[in-house]
Amino acid sequence: MTTGFSHVSAPTRYAEANGVRYAHRRFGGGTGTPLLFLQHFRGGLDHWDPAVTDGLAAHREVILLNNAGVASSTGETPDMFDTMADNAAQFVDALGLARVDVLGLSIGGAVAQELALRRPELVRRLIIAGFKPRAGEVEGTAPDMIEVATRNEVPTLGDFLYLFFEPSETSQAAGRAFWERRHRRTVDVDPLTTKETMVAQLTAMEEWAQQRGERYSELARITAPTLVVNGRRDIMIPTINSYILAQHIPNAQLVLYPDSGHGSIFQYPDLFVSQAARFLDAEHPFT
Amino acid sequence: MTTGFSHVSAPTRYAEANGVRYAHRRFGGGTGTPLLFLQHFRGGLDHWDPAVTDGLAAHREVILLNNAGVASSTGETPDMFDTMADNAAQFVDALGLARVDVLGLSIGGAVAQELALRRPELVRRLIIAGFKPRAGEVEGTAPDMIEVATRNEVPTLGDFLYLFFEPSETSQAAGRAFWERRHRRTVDVDPLTTKETMVAQLTAMEEWAQQRGERYSELARITAPTLVVNGRRDIMIPTINSYILAQHIPNAQLVLYPDSGHGSIFQYPDLFVSQAARFLDAEHPFT
Numbered sequence: 001m002t003t004g005f006s007h008v009s010a011p012t013r014y015a016e017a018n019g020v021r022y023a024h025r026r027f028g029g030g031t032g033t034p035l036l037f038l039q040h041f042r043g044g045l046d047h048w049d050p051a052v053t054d055g056l057a058a059h060r061e062v063i064l065l066n067n068a069g070v071a072s073s074t075g076e077t078p079d080m081f082d083t084m085a086d087n088a089a090q091f092v093d094a095l096g097l098a099r100v101d102v103l104g105l106s107i108g109g110a111v112a113q114e115l116a117l118r119r120p121e122l123v124r125r126l127i128i129a130g131f132k133p134r135a136g137e138v139e140g141t142a143p144d145m146i147e148v149a150t151r152n153e154v155p156t157l158g159d160f161l162y163l164f165f166e167p168s169e170t171s172q173a174a175g176r177a178f179w180e181r182r183h184r185r186t187v188d189v190d191p192l193t194t195k196e197t198m199v200a201q202l203t204a205m206e207e208w209a210q211q212r213g214e215r216y217s218e219l220a221r222i223t224a225p226t227l228v229v230n231g232r233r234d235i236m237i238p239t240i241n242s243y244i245l246a247q248h249i250p251n252a253q254l255v256l257y258p259d260s261g262h263g264s265i266f267q268y269p270d271l272f273v274s275q276a277a278r279f280l281d282a283e284h285p286f287t
Numbered sequence: 288m289t290t291g292f293s294h295v296s297a298p299t300r301y302a303e304a305n306g307v308r309y310a311h312r313r314f315g316g317g318t319g320t321p322l323l324f325l326q327h328f329r330g331g332l333d334h335w336d337p338a339v340t341d342g343l344a345a346h347r348e349v350i351l352l353n354n355a356g357v358a359s360s361t362g363e364t365p366d367m368f369d370t371m372a373d374n375a376a377q378f379v380d381a382l383g384l385a386r387v388d389v390l391g392l393s394i395g396g397a398v399a400q401e402l403a404l405r406r407p408e409l410v411r412r413l414i415i416a417g418f419k420p421r422a423g424e425v426e427g428t429a430p431d432m433i434e435v436a437t438r439n440e441v442p443t444l445g446d447f448l449y450l451f452f453e454p455s456e457t458s459q460a461a462g463r464a465f466w467e468r469r470h471r472r473t474v475d476v477d478p479l480t481t482k483e484t485m486v487a488q489l490t491a492m493e494e495w496a497q498q499r500g501e502r503y504s505e506l507a508r509i510t511a512p513t514l515v516v517n518g519r520r521d522i523m524i525p526t527i528n529s530y531i532l533a534q535h536i537p538n539a540q541l542v543l544y545p546d547s548g549h550g551s552i553f554q555y556p557d558l559f560v561s562q563a564a565r566f567l568d569a570e571h572p573f574t
Contacts, residue, residue: 225545232533232534232539232541239534240530243527243530243543246519246543246545247519247526250546251545251546252519252545253542253543253544253545254519254541254542254543255540255541255542256530256533256540256541257540257573258512258533258537258538258539258540258573259537259538268573268574270574271565271573271574274565275562278558278561286544286545286555286558287555287557287558
């Protein structure tokens with residue numbers, strides 16, 4: 001299927017499942033498996049980088065999703081990533097898709113892990129950007145991370161430059177360029193996420209910080225070939241967590257980008273798209 | 288310059304510098320900066336993977352080198368990587384090249400680091416596969432690693448399958464495919480490296496294990512953009528060392544491949560070549 005739409009032009013659509021009306025956008029096209037994007041803390045449909053979404057949409061349909069309760073989706077934001085994963089699965093089922101690739105950024109990476117664990121038949125390949133395993137490492141987290149991420153009703157450029165990018169001139173410039181791209185869409189924009197969503201997502205993060213069984217043992221059950229990416233110094237989710245993910249997920253490649261942080265895929269969109277597209281396109285993964 | 292030669296056909300040539308006759312081969316061509324290959328423990332000109340060398344030779348000249356004292360080169364193998372780096376620099380100077388890219392595998396990765404530190408103007412970009420910083424981490428090294436790597440006068444397929452690959456079926460099969468490719472060259476083959484070379488290289492490894500100044504502080508002075516790669520579980524040089532290199536070299540991207548070890552670039556030659564070529568070809572690194 002080829003939609004003819006792009007990041008800025010794709011209309012917001014709705015799909016109903018279990019009483020929730022899921023706001024989403026579909027664009028791009030080609031022969032690749034559809035790629036489902038799972039968004040970061042407090043983020044909605046408008047908070048991706050068009051250079052990433054359109055880049056990956058060149059050879060497959062991409063699907064941006066507001067999970068239950070998030071922005072233009074109805075329902076309540078769950079306070080567990082498990083439940084968010086079940087919601088995402090119900091959304092994919094409602095679209096009638098038997099199998100998707102999944103890209104999860106930040107907390108979207110937790111939802112993506114749970115989705116791969118709970119509905120393995122649904123997830124062909126997995127990309128986890130800037131996140132951690134359950135009970136991951138916290139050393140290296142900026143002490144004011146939560147404060148900055150929650151202090152403004154609408155997170156500002158300054159908040160993003162601090163949380164998603166490095167203090168270096170080059171990374172800050174890349175952050176500003178991302179911010180410009182992120183605002184290119186001017187019609188049919190998504191409403192803000194609510195304080196309720198923020199609180200529920202924070203609660204889910206707290207739950208995710210708790211160990212369940214042997215530490216990292218769940219990762220061994222992820223059967224989907226996985227690409228783990230992050231920036232060299234992520235002050236939100238310390239970068240060593242990406243290393244740990246790739247050490248424990250049975251079939252995972254790790255890529256860490258220089259001079260970057262939590263938003264590395266928005267700092268190196270072209271490089272990331274080329275690596276992700278090769279990973280997704282290969283008939284046998286990692287060839 | 289385009290040579291018309293490939294891995295199997297390039298004649299062994301000699302370049303003289305400071306009394307040493309350096310055996311080397313040049314092949315491939317194109318507009319890229321020439322890429323110098325620095326070989327692993329006990330390895331010579333014939334011990335690269337043609338899928339890697341020819342793959343990278345598609346858009347640049349590649350230069351395989353036997354460092355001083357190694358196989359068909361004359362002179363003595365030094366017992367310090369510093370000196371090996373000086374020798375490699377003298378060889379590059381003797382070829383009349385003002386600037387090269389450098390790919391160091393295993394101990395070649397130590398020589399590459401020292402070369403980038405001692406002659407920064409000579410090294411445009413750096414690739415370090417399967418190695419560690421000075422005074423790197425040793426936890427995770429197979430206790431019988433040195434024994435297996437030194438026990439046979441001619442290292443066997445079995446030695447390589449154990450040292451360079453994972454025990455998994457897929458990795459072992461990739462190791463056998465590498466071994467087949469490695470033996471495709473049948474004319475003008477390189478003599479074996481000597482026991483003296485082996486002992487000198489072991490001594491260099493012992494010296495490299497010693498801290499010099501603040502741990503890892505030297506890495507901050509590497510100015511060349513760097514690509515660090517390894518397999519997920521390297522039993523010769525534990526994989527965490529690749530993470531440490533990429534954390535401390537100021538402008539470094541890390542790639543770790545799944546289901547693989549010390550010889551990851553020989554297990555995923557096509558994927559590695561695509562990632563390395565993009566890294567080398569980009570006008571600005573990491574774009």
